[in-house]
Amino acid sequence: MDNSILIIAGIVGLAVGFVIAKFMEKGKASKTIAAAKKDADSILKEAKIEGESLKKDKIFQAKEKFLELKAEHEKVIINKNKKIGEAEKRTRDKESQVSGELAKNKKINSQLENKLKDVEHKSDFLEKKQSELEKLHKNQVQQLEVISGLSAEEAKSQLLASLKETAKSDAMSYIQSTIEEAKLTAQQEAKKIVINSIQRIGTEEAVENCVSVFNLESDDVKGRIIGREGRNIRAIEAATGVEIIVDDTPEAIILSCFDSVRREVARLSLHKLVTDGRIHPARIEEVVRKTEKQIEQEIVEIGKRTVIDLGIHGLHPELIKAVGRMKYRSSYGQNLLQHSREVAKLCGVMAAELGLNPKLAKRAGLLHDIGKVPNTEAEVETPHAILGMQWAEKFGEKPDVCNAIGAHHDEIEMKTLISPIVQVCDAISGARPGARRQVLDSYIQRLKDLEEIAFGFSGVQKAYAIQAGRELRVIVESEKVNDDKAAELSFEISQKIQTDMTYPGQVKVTVIRETRAVNVAK
Template identity: 65%
Template sequence: MTTTIIAGVICLILGALAGLLYGKSTVNAKANSILADAQKNADILLEKSNIQAEATRKEKHIQAKEKFLELKSQHDSNIQSREKKMQDSENRVKDKEQKLNDELSKAGKLEKDLDRQISDYSKKTEVIERKQQDLDKVISQKVEMLEKVSNFSAEEAKNELVEAMKAEAKSKAAAHVQNIMAEAQLNAKTEAKKIVIQTIQRIGTEQAIENSVSVFNIESDEVKGRIIGREGRNIRALEAATGVEIIVDDTPEAILLSCFDPVRREIARLSLHRLVTDGRIHPARIEEVVEKTQKMIEEEIIEVGKRTVIDLGIHGLHPELVKVVGRMKFRSSYGQNLLQHSREVANIAATMAAELGLNVKLAKRAGLLHDIGKVPEQESELPHALLGMQWAERLGETAEVVNAIGAHHDEIEMTSLLSPIIQVADAISGARPGARRQVLESYIQRLKDLEASALSFEGVSSAYAIQAGRELRVMVESGRVSDDVAAQLSYDISEKIQNEMTYPGQVKITVIRETRAVNIAR
């Protein structure tokens, strides 16, 4: 700042001198005046500069002092923090040292206790050894006394005692075996019935009822004339190609397909459907469609056989037998679908074999194949059991499976435990309520009788036979029947059913009493 002021003064002086040189002769007085003013201004500026410089110096001095105090405060704070950390570390070290001293003290006490226990154990061991020696001496003396009294040595007495115990054990074992045999004979029939009942209860499958006639529905009766054709040539060609009798009568919007062979009926039905949908119905087209449908049905038969074998977990079945299994889908026996029946027999036989500890897979295999003689491609005079046995033997099935197939209707003698299982499973599947047409009505009537028996008691509001007649659920009015009466009612209903009705297995009676409190908020 001072340098600037001095520079300004010098400039003024130089200006004055310059003015003096230019107007020396005329403005001497004026130049002197200007020079004096410049001198005064320079002195004033110099004084102001000195005052401002002094103020700046004092301000910087104060700032430096404040910075010094701030740094000193930070330094003191850091020193205090370090001292505190050092004090904390020292305290932790003292705590650990104290804990270590305590642990060492405990270890010393434990070591003293251990030494004392070892000493006590040694003393006790010595006492026991002395007592054992005394006991051995006493036993030896007693044995010598017994030998003198009985005139037997210790070894001879031992052998004599063993022989006596053997004889007694044999006697008791023989008596026990006789008791077990007698009890087994008494319980054998009961246990066999239990196995059969459990098998029936564990196997529940749907049944399919078929007949010898299929109905083909049409949109209008105008289609009948196109199916018959000119002078009946279309219907004759269709009957010749499929082997199915086609009945076109006054039945509205329906054509009947009659044939004992369900495969042929299905081929005829599908062929008719294709022909009617396509609209082109003439003998050449009929033969073409029937041929394609036959191939499609053959492929479906193989696919059904494969799927059935996979579902049942049967491996290594000959392709011809797989095809025969597939053909069962289109066969029926006493109104019961043959494939469904065979699957059911396989599952029942597997369950019974598992209960009896026999080969489950073999039982399932024999159950599936037991009726393959019912689906021959050509008519045979042999019974279906013997025909199926010949097929199975020719196609590499085991002797047990072959015998089970041939003996399930007692055409040949049974040679394995698998054969009676297949026979029983076949009978169970055929006689199962609702399985075959001739017992369906009696099965439905039995369910109605069960419900009627429960409804005959006072206080019963409704009754429902469920689980194929194995359970009867009875609803009672809570206002008229108490909990105690409900328990007695369940017993009374079971007694009435047991005394008045005939049924397979057992019937579970469940009495349900429900109390409801209903109010309406308005």
């Protein structure tokens, strides 16, 4: 501060000197010097006063800043002390809680020790009582043997013999009443079984495998279809390869052919001819050619829709066409396309559960019966699994898919995990009740065999195969089978089924035991 004042004073002095010099040059030096001294003194005085005020202000500001920092520091210290106090309080609470738990545990331990001592004491007491009871029992048995003149084994055999006679007579009366009841309900139950069987087997499905029915608006159209001297019907049969049966069935004619594609071509061609009204040999051949092209396009569209629905990509156009042709093929009464779609979905689910590639499994499942839609008669001689594998290889399918197709009927060795999955899913789809007509008889026989296995064990009163043969429900007699024996019986029956029968999937064995008190008032 003093230095700045001195600098200012120096500058003022220089200015004053310069002014004095000027005045001296002009002849007014004395007055100017006196005035300059006076001004310089006043300037110095003012500068000292201003410097002192600035110094006081700065000192005051510094004190205020110090007090402010001191207050903030004290506040921080107070907060830290508060947090430390809270932590100490929580620690004291935890210590008191832990000490309480320890005291509780000590109390529980002491109670347990007391209870263990009581149990040991009671166990010793029971052992003593047991030994005393055994001695008393022996004494009583000896006394009874002396009184009756029979040994314990002889008395037991006599008692069993009397019980057997009583049980035999009761069983005969029960069997007689059961037979009478069965005679009353047998006819009704037989009708139910027949009706259920008919409902299970789709009659329309069986008819569609060999014939199609073409409905007409009136019987007058039959004559136009036959034509003069039968030339129209002969032209239709020659163009389509389908036998047309015109009989006295009202407003309908029957199309018969083993090839469902040719049968569908004939049906659509007849529909177009009847709708158009122009029916003659030249028109028939033209319509049949157009219909064949339409069916080929429809087959391709069906194949494309199928692979899109299943999420399969990159399939060769020829394989897509073969998939579409499956719609017009059947195997043992089961539509081949529906069967292949079902197998593909089952393969995808099973592969996902096993951690394999579900898309690859779906692909193999869809194509597994591709060999059942042959293009030439020569190819039909080859087993369809091998033929399908050859087609898949020809059209660039992966080795895993080709092996699964060829091995699903064990014609070749399985080399990948997808192959057994396809084989199992094919069996599941074909083994469903009513899915294939050939399987129905063996399916019913399998249910009967299941029930017969259960009846082969003693104590079994009733046995029912339910859930399409997936569960065997066994009802036992409570007098002959206790709870422990029921569990053992369930295991034995399941083992018997596993060793003696062949079946897809699993069979659940449920043994039911209930206690009944029955008396007859006479």
